[in-house]
Amino acid sequence: MNPKFLSLPEEKQQAILNAGYHVFSQNTYKKSPMSEIAEAAGISKALLFHYFHNKKELYLFLWDTCARVTVEEMEKSGCYEQTDLFAGMNYGMQAKMRITRRYPDMALFAVKAFYEKDPEVSGEIQKSMEGYLSVHARRKLQEVDPDDFIPGIDLNMMYMEMYWASEGYLWEFLQRGSMDFDEMECGFQKLLDFWKSVYLKKPQEEAQ
Amino acid sequence: MNPKFLSLPEEKQQAILNAGYHVFSQNTYKKSPMSEIAEAAGISKALLFHYFHNKKELYLFLWDTCARVTVEEMEKSGCYEQTDLFAGMNYGMQAKMRITRRYPDMALFAVKAFYEKDPEVSGEIQKSMEGYLSVHARRKLQEVDPDDFIPGIDLNMMYMEMYWASEGYLWEFLQRGSMDFDEMECGFQKLLDFWKSVYLKKPQEEAQ
DNA sequence: ATGAGCATTGACCGAAACGGTTAACAGAGG
DNA sequence: CCTCTGTTAACCGTTTCGGTCAATGCTCAT
Numbered sequence: 001m002n003p004k005f006l007s008l009p010e011e012k013q014q015a016i017l018n019a020g021y022h023v024f025s026q027n028t029y030k031k032s033p034m035s036e037i038a039e040a041a042g043i044s045k046a047l048l049f050h051y052f053h054n055k056k057e058l059y060l061f062l063w064d065t066c067a068r069v070t071v072e073e074m075e076k077s078g079c080y081e082q083t084d085l086f087a088g089m090n091y092g093m094q095a096k097m098r099i100t101r102r103y104p105d106m107a108l109f110a111v112k113a114f115y116e117k118d119p120e121v122s123g124e125i126q127k128s129m130e131g132y133l134s135v136h137a138r139r140k141l142q143e144v145d146p147d148d149f150i151p152g153i154d155l156n157m158m159y160m161e162m163y164w165a166s167e168g169y170l171w172e173f174l175q176r177g178s179m180d181f182d183e184m185e186c187g188f189q190k191l192l193d194f195w196k197s198v199y200l201k202k203p204q205e206e207a208q
Numbered sequence: 209m210n211p212k213f214l215s216l217p218e219e220k221q222q223a224i225l226n227a228g229y230h231v232f233s234q235n236t237y238k239k240s241p242m243s244e245i246a247e248a249a250g251i252s253k254a255l256l257f258h259y260f261h262n263k264k265e266l267y268l269f270l271w272d273t274c275a276r277v278t279v280e281e282m283e284k285s286g287c288y289e290q291t292d293l294f295a296g297m298n299y300g301m302q303a304k305m306r307i308t309r310r311y312p313d314m315a316l317f318a319v320k321a322f323y324e325k326d327p328e329v330s331g332e333i334q335k336s337m338e339g340y341l342s343v344h345a346r347r348k349l350q351e352v353d354p355d356d357f358i359p360g361i362d363l364n365m366m367y368m369e370m371y372w373a374s375e376g377y378l379w380e381f382l383q384r385g386s387m388d389f390d391e392m393e394c395g396f397q398k399l400l401d402f403w404k405s406v407y408l409k410k411p412q413e414e415a416q
Numbered sequence: 417a418t419g420a421g422c423a424t425t426g427a428c429c430g431a432a433a434c435g436g437t438t439a440a441c442a443g444a445g446g
Numbered sequence: 447c448c449t450c451t452g453t454t455a456a457c458c459g460t461t462t463c464g465g466t467c468a469a470t471g472c473t474c475a476t
Contacts, residue, residue: 004452031239033434044454049436115383150406157402164376164399165369171379172372175323191372194365198358198406212423241463252425257465418476425470434461441454446447 001061005051016041016051018103020062025108029059029118059113059121066103066110067128073099085144086192093166093188101181108174150201158199165191209269213259224249224259226311228270233316237267237326267321267329274311274318275336281307293352294400301374301396309389316382358409366407373399 005013019040023032034055038045052058074080077095082088100107114129116122141159149155169191173179213221227248231240242263246253260266282288285303290296308315322337324330349367357363377399381387 027235027239031235034436035434045435046437046454047452050453053436055435111383153406154402157398158406161373161399161402164380165373166376167379168372168374168376171375175319190365191369194362194369198361198366242465243463253464254426254466255424258424261465263464420475421473423470423472425468427467427469429466430464432461432463435459437458438456439454440456442452444449444451446449 001057002051002053014102016043016048017062017065018105020058021066021103021105021109024059024062025105025112028112029116029121034058056120060124062109063113063125063128066106066113069099069103069106070110080140083143085140086196088140089162089166090189090192094185096170097181097185097188100179104179107170148201149199153199162195209265210259210261222310224251224256225270225273226313228266229274229311229313229317232267232270233313233320236320237263237324237329242266264328268332270317271321271333271336274314274321277307277311277314278318288348291351293348294404296348297370297374298397298400302393304378305389305393308387312387315378356409357407361407370403 005016008016016037019037022040023037026032032055034048035045037058038048041048048058052061073095074092077091077098079088079091079095082091096107113121113125116125141155144155146155149158166188169188173184213224216224224245227245227250230248231245234240240263242256243253245266246256249256256266260269281303282300285299285306287296287299287303290299304315321329321333324333349363352363354363357366374396377396381392
């Protein structure tokens with residue numbers, strides 16, 4: 001990557017990266033044309049090749065950026081330090097949405113890249129992925145106090161259920177392209193409240 | 209479409225359709241080559257063009273088949289006649305999985321097709337979609353007896369939550385390509401049991 | 417054996433798209 | 447005026463695309 005790219009104004013950098021995320025998230029690696037990315041970024045193809053020597057380099061730069069930004073934003077959110085499970089999920093989701101605000105197509109790109117099969121890039125994606133696989137979830141769940149929840153509940157199942165619902169919820173927004181972040185956040189807040197209302201032990205029950 | 213296609217042996221027809229679903233679900237319409245579909249189906253490109261006069265015709269035939277099969281299988285499952293909400297979801301999911309067994313990439317194709325923007329096909333997709341939008345969900349929810357559930361629960365939220373979780377659950381399997389249907393069905397059964405255990409009023413509570 | 421009729425394909429076509437290069441242009445600073 | 451930097455239109459050789467067609471084999475009644 002040409003270091004001149006990094007000294008570009010922030011918003012121009014983001015425009016180029018977002019263009020890349022968009023095109024690569026909609027097509028396979030081989031069928032994502034550099035010309036299309038350049039057009040989406042509002043620059044000429046030649047200039048795009050000036051910043052990134054070739055397609056592979058751009059693709060892997062996008063992947064690295066994706067990983068770096070995600071890790072950074074997650075750490076910064078403080079979601080891992082939360083002792084309350086729901087508060088942790090809340091901070092995590094908020095971090096995810098902050099990222100999606102800046103790079104709307106990054107989440108879809110990440111999924112596609114993870115399952116990309118083109119030999120020109122698949123090897124390096126898989127290699128770099130090994131380091132990132134999350135072990136936070138299981139650890140997180142071992143910290144919670146079962147007494148806070150309704151008696152007899154399967155906590156593992158509850159966690160998986162919430163995870164799947166979050167994915168399905170996010171997925172619904174990601175699919176339709178244009179996103180209303182306030183609506184998204186508000187909706188997830190309600191989802192959290194719902195979970196709390198059914199999974200947590202009620203105060204009067206606790207008093208009994 | 210050449211009527212000779214319909215008199216092909218069932219499994220050959222399915223092989224061709226599945227090849228179409230697979231390729232069109234991975235790429236946009238314009239970037240889904242007929243040659244790739246033919247290869248995936250195990251026939252020559254020329255023969256594919258013998259059955260379907262052109263790409264657009266194949267694409268729309270796939271779309272119509274998708275809609276028809278889905279409606280048929282859902283009706284046949286009896287999920288709409290169930291009075292018990294969870295039993296209805298169970299039958300519905302089983303129908304969805306029967307379809308996925310026959311046409312593994314149909315679900316992904318449907319989503320992609322719905323959001324396809326290529327003017328050559330997007331118009332007809334949207335037009336045909338108008339008829340299919342489901343009104344079953346809301347009606348279904350009005351039939352349930354709130355007394356069956358834990359007191360104070362937001363039934364609409366519960367329904368949306370279950371819907372999102374189902375989507376997220378299915379999505380997890382769809383993504384990784386190779387699917388173990390037994391595992392899939394077993395997992396969903398557990399999810400249903402979990403929902404029943406937390407959302408439904410307990411017998412002893414009812415006895416109080 | 418023969419030939420009519422059908423399923424199937426390899427080879428081909430013109431057009432378009434691809435990744436990548438290059439020579440030239442525009443504008444700011446001295 | 448010249449130079450340096452950011453930027454692009456135009457181009458190149460190659461590949462891929464949708465679609466066609468003549469030719470190949472296959473089946474089966476004569």
